[in-house]
Every structure is written in C-alpha cells, then in structure tokens.
Amino acid sequence: MSRLLGSVRARATLGATLVVAVALVAAGTAVLLSLRSNLLGEAGTQAERSAREVATELAVGTPYADLSLDVDDRPVQVVDEDGTLVAAGDDLERITGTGVDAVKPQPAASPGGAGDDDGDDDAGEPLEPGEIGERTTISDGSATIDGDTEDYRFAAVPVETEDRGRLTVYAGAPLSAEHGAVNTALTVMLIGFPVLLAVVGWVTWLVTRRALRPVEGIRREMAAITASEDLARRVPVPGTHDEVARLASTTNETLAALEASVERQRRFVADASHELRSPIASLRTQLEVAAAHPELLDLDGAVEDTVRLQRLAADLLLLARLDAGERPADARVDLAALAREEAAGRAGVSVREEGGDTGAVTVAGSRGQLGRVLANLLDNAQRHARSAVEVSVRRDGGLAVVGVADDGEGVPEADRERIFERFVRLDAARSRDDGGAGLGLAIARDVAVRHGGTLTARGGPAGGALFELRLPAA
Template sequence: MVRGVPGIGMRVKLAAATMAIVGIALVVGTGIVSLALYTALMSSVTKEATGQLTAVADLVGREGVDGLSGENGAAVTVGVTVQLIGADGATVYSSGGATALTRARPAVGLVVLEGATPLPQPTDDPGLVVASTGVAYGDQRGTAVVGVSQDSQYEAVHTVLKLLLVGTPLIVIAAGVVAWWLVSRSLRPVEAIRTTVESISSRHLDARVPIPTVDDEIGRLALTMNAMLSRLERGRQQQNQFVADASHELRSPLASLHTALDMGTADPTGRRWQDLAPVMSTETRRMERLVDDLLTLARGDAGMVTASRWRDVDLDDLVVEEARRPRSPGRVEVAFEVEPARVRGDRLQLVRVLRNLADNAVRAATARVVLSVETEDGHAVLRVEDDGPGIPPEERERVFERFVRLDPARTRDEGGSGLGLAIVRELVASHGGTVAVDASALGGARFTVRLPLDSPEPAQPAGGLSTKR
C-alpha cells in the first residue's frame, strides 16, 4: 500500500485554526471594548468639565471673584481645578497652582475644550481636560477655566486592557484544547470505519463498518460505506456465480467432444468419424457461441462495450431483413410492421440485438412472432412479440440476468445459453437506450427497445464485437 507524505493531522489543523480565529477575535474585541470604554469615560469627563464650567461662570457673573473665594464659593471636587484669568492674562483666582491652565480667551458664552483626545495616550500623566469660557463680572472681563483630571479614566482603561490581554492567551489555549478534544471525539467513528475497511479483503466482503448512533455526516458516511460493501459483495457473488455457470455451460460441449473423440478413436476402421463429425461440429459451434457471448459480457463489465463503427442505421431495414431470414419452415410465422426509423449506432451490434430478441421469441412462440419499429418522442421503438406462454411479471426483470432460462420455453437443448437477453441489455445500454419486457397482445411476451434518434457517438472507440450467434 502506497502511503502519502506525512503531514499535519486534521486535529492539529483544526485546533490551530480555532486558536487563530479565537485569538484574532479576542484581540479585535479587546481593542473595541477598550476604545468604547475610553470613549464613554471621556464623555463623562467632558460633561463634568462643561458642567462645572457653567456653574463657575454663573457664580463669577453674579458675585465676581469674591464668589469663588468666599464661604459660598465654588464647590471644587477632588481632581478638579478652577481658575479665573483676567483680561491681562494674570491669574485672578486658582484653586490649585498659579500657572494658567489655558491660553485660550474665548468670548462670553463660547466654551472651548482642550486636552480630550479620541484615543488613550501611552503616558503616565494624561493631564487635564480643560474647559474655558469668557465671563463678565462687574466692569471687568475675564476667562473662567475648569480642569478635570483624567487619571481615574486612564487607570480604568489600562486595567481593563491588561486583564483582557492577560486573559487572551489563556482563552486561546483553552479553545485549542477544546477543539482538539472535540475533533478527536468526532474522528473516533472515522478511525473505527478506517480500521474496519482496512481489515476487509476480497474474501470477507460480508464485514460492515460500525454505524455511529448519531445521525450526522459521519453516520451517513458509514451507511454509504456499508451500502458500497453490500454492492461489492453482491458483485463478487455474481462474479463467482458467473464463473460457475460459465464453467458448467462449457463442460457440456467439452464432454460431448471428449466422448466423440473417444468413440472415433476406438474405431480402428475410422468409419465412425463420419457419423461423429456433425455432432462435433454442432458442439464446437455451440461452444464458440458461448465463448463469444462470455467475451461480450466481460467487455461490458469492463466498460468496453462501446460502438466503434457508428453511422446512420435504418432500423426498419434491419427488421425486414431479420423477418425474412431463413428459418425452419412451417413452425413459426415471423411478420413485421415497420415505419422509417433511423438511429446512430453500430449496425453489427444492433443486428445482434434484434437477432437475439427474434431468436428468443421464435423459441418461445407457438405459431406467430411480430417484429415492429416506429418513432415516438424522439426515440426509435423496436418491439418483438410472440404468442407463447409469456413471462410472469415477477420474472420480467430476472430474464435479463445471465444464464437465466424460463422453462419450458427456453432450454439448453434448443441452443440457448441464457446469455442472449443479458447481451441485449448491454448493447442497448451502450447505445443510450433501454429494454423492457411486458405482456403482448398476442398472448406471449413483448420486448420493447427504445433508442434515441440522435444518440451521440461514444467518446472512447473500441474494437468491433463479433456477431456470431
């Protein structure tokens, strides 16, 4: 057995693919969650800064600088700085530090935001979000400024980001392990099927692969494998039966020839050879026909029954020729009813189809056989009918099997080997047609062959078939 080059197994591939997909999804998710969290926190910071700024501007407008520094001054929370900058740029009031937080000098009622960035910055001191607006108090003008620290927001984002980044490898590894386990569990039935199939030989085709209890793809695979093994077993049985039947059929003419040779040799005068010659000739022709039929069926089994000399063939001419072919006088009348019907095919093979059916009908008929051909729905329809005992419905499919004879109509003594109808089915199928049997209006059997009028030529030409019958 030829083995392929060792490669990465399915478990490794699927586990690696799962880890890669989960890893990418977690990294992307971490970025999205961090950005969303940062955006939400920054929105709250800017709202807090503008809210504080509005309160400070109102207070300064009503009470001036005293309103900021008095007992009822601005309520400054932790992390918030409030400033009032005069028109000359000097710091009039500051809740933390004398350095002005901004150089902006917006007009009264206009709010300017500084320090808020759309993405977190890689720094330990993110600074303040500064909101400023112009204010008028008394006869003076200035700028009210509120600065809100971003430290808690940055710390929250960094904490979440670290937790997600630390947890991502653990989740990826866990996903890989779970994927490995699931794939291994799923492949157990496949391994059982492989082991069973590997142990099956041509002598033990009765073995079957185990079928999983779950109706899934693997279960259907097991059912398909068992169906294939059943077909192989039936094929092997049919092959063995075919060989046995062929051996039995060949034994009879060979035994007759052997007996004739012994009898002829035992006569020293040589006179008995003249009496034995017709017997030997008959048995030789019978064995020749049988070997020729076996060869035809063997080619069909090998897919070699393909027409090699395809041309336009007038089926009506073939029917007329077959009906007029000389036969034993007085026993059976062979009539014909034809209309023009032309198909593409191998003339010799179509002659053999018609002749096999006609010979079969003549052997079964009591007094009359009718051959007919017509066109119908893009097909040429060839019918062969007889007035014999007919074929029971339960036997109408079996008659196309090899070495099948329906007593008493078809017997070995009358020259039939039981292969004629099997050959008919093979040759008709090679022309893209079908053959079936039903009851005839004459009282016997009616064989119907349907051939397409525009059958394409075979793709692979093969040698011609013998037509000896």
C-alpha cells in the first residue's frame, strides 16, 4: 500500500477523488436541504390554503355540518377558544401535532361570553366578527384517515365568527411527497456518487498516466545513461511545451554541461600528463647519463627541469583547488603595493598608479592568489615584450583596475578569448623550455572570476597586448 501511494499517479488520483467526494457530499447535502425546505414550504402553503377555505366558510356563518371538511382526504379540525373540538372530518381516526388530539366533535359551549369582547382576548390577534386572522401557525404531526397513517404539515388559522366566537381551523397537507422526493434524491445520490467517484478516479488515473508517460521515459533514459556512463545520450523531449518538456530540456542542458565538464577534465588530465612527461623524461635522461658518466652531468639543466616541474605541479594543484570551488580569503589587499612587489627585480617593468592621491586601491580577497595573477600576467608580458612592460593601477567607479601592457606584437583579435583556455599556446614555434605550459592565463582568469572580477585582453597603447584585471573595490 505504501509503495502504491508513493506513486505520483496514485496520489493524484486519490487527491482528485477525495476533492470530488467532498464537493459531492457538500453539494448533495445542500440539494437535499434545499429540496426538503421547498417541499415543506409547499406543504405548508397547501395546508394554509385548506385552512383558510374552511375559515372563510365559518366567517360567513356556515354551520359545522355543512363545512367542507373531507376534501382531498386531508385532516381538518375546528376548535373553539376553549380548546374543544367542534367540527372534524368524518374519516379522521387519529391526529397529533395540532394540540387537540380529539377526532370526534363535542357539543359547543355557550358562545355568549366570547362574542362580547369582539375577539379581543389573550389568545391571539384582535379580530372583528367575520374576520380571518393574518397570522398562520405551522406545525408538524401525523394523522390517520380511513386507516392510512401519514405525516402532515398543519396550518392553524384563527377566525372570528358572529355567533360562535373565535374558532381555530387546523388543516393538514401530507408530507409523503416531501419524504418521497427526498428519499428518491438520497437514493440517487447514494448510487450515483460512488459511480461518479469511480469515473473520476478512472479518468484521473488515465490522464495522469498519459501526462507522466514522458517522465517515465526520462527516468528510463537517465537510468540507461547512468548504467552506460555515456554522457552523449540525451533524454527525449516531449512536444507538449509544458513543465515536463521544460524538465526534459533542463535535464539535457545539465547532461550537456556535465559532458563538457567531463571532457574538459579528460582533456586536462591528458594535457597535464603530456606536459609532465617532457620535464620528467628530460630529468630522467640527465640523471641516467650522470649515473653512467658523472663528468657529463648538466646540473643547471637538471635544476631548471626540476623547477619547471615544480611550477607545473603547483599550477595543477591551484587549478584543482579552483575547480573544487575553493573560496578566496577575505583579506584587504593593496593592489598598487602588490604590483610593485611583483614587479621588483624584473627588468623593463614599471608600475604606474593613477590617481594616487585618492587613497590606496584595495580589494577583498586572497593576497597569494592575486599575487599569482599579477606574476602570471608579468611572465606572459615579459615573454612577448620587445623592451618594456608597464603595470597601471587605478579606480574606475566601484572597480579596481590593474592593466599589464607590453610593446610586443600583441594578440590577434580572434585569439583573445582562446588564450585563456588551459594548455593553449599561440606560438607553435616556441619550445616548451622557452615558454610555459599554457596554464598561466587560465589560472589568472579563474582567480579573477573567483574574486568576482574579470580578466580580458585587448590591444595595448604601445601596439602590444593589454591585459586588464577588474575587481570589486573594497
């Protein structure tokens, strides 16, 4: 049972059925109450009409024996102001609900006392002789007429007569129609509501199955992708343009991003292995030669290869930390002081701080990582400059801007984004020993992005390349 209710289809069907059931019960109750109220009101109207017909006959002085008391086999009583039954239908055998249980008329008392007060007594509204009261009292009871017992709605109408004082006419209308209609409606509801609920549940089950069929297709395809580890596969996108279609599109976008990430990781590992192989092979060769012929040991070359290997390992470690989402430290860093520190000891590198009287250009971040960015930019600029490299530091609104410009040949516009990719080197003729592994600019941009900034390349004022680092100022 719990497994079944764990299904979206089952929960949707159950929820829809419950909602419809509550609505049907509420609507059915309202219909039954309204039907009963209308039928009771109609029965009361019929009873009042019958009572007023008899009251009209009494008002004009019709004798008790000539009253129309057996019309339509309805119970009728005429009671004087002393509560004595003075007239009733011949077939009336039993009656309740009128306050007078007698069914056989009794001899009337002398009406003299009642007629003298013109009907102005404590029993009801004052009436003139021959006048019928406006107010009608309604009550429910039962009566047996000619052996048949039924429930009735009774109406009591007062009438003032000339010679018999105040009389009250009780007339009843049967409630069999009300009971029959209510029972019929209740029976129809008891039979129809379960059938209707079954139809609602069945239709909801079919509709949800059709609506969730694409979701099941997406699930099966995702399971197949997980089993095969083939990230090139995509889930089917239904043509419904609804939430399921958007889910499928988002899933495919996620798979594409994951595939690209895995491909970048695979390419990164391959390139890193390739880059590491060269200095390791060179170092191994030199050591093997030195082992066989100590006098041929190239100590300087071995140290250079070791340093290069060390730098490459440090670059790979930093990239791994950046890819893992390492957050930079939240320290205040003076970019002008950092630029002067990194430029110190580098031939042909000058530092210019624009607007120096406005205060230090500071940012929040990791001093070590930002120093690595400037070092990589200076290494790249010195590698391609003819004679000079200039570092500028300034504020631009809410940004701190560091520019590194050289007077070399510059970067072709088509390659100004590609140079920030990992292991990319534009100068194919440059040897690995003379240049880097193609990680410096990639590291610099990753660090800039992690600090909420940007790193771009464009043409410099001296004809070479200008790299601009923009970071939020502290």
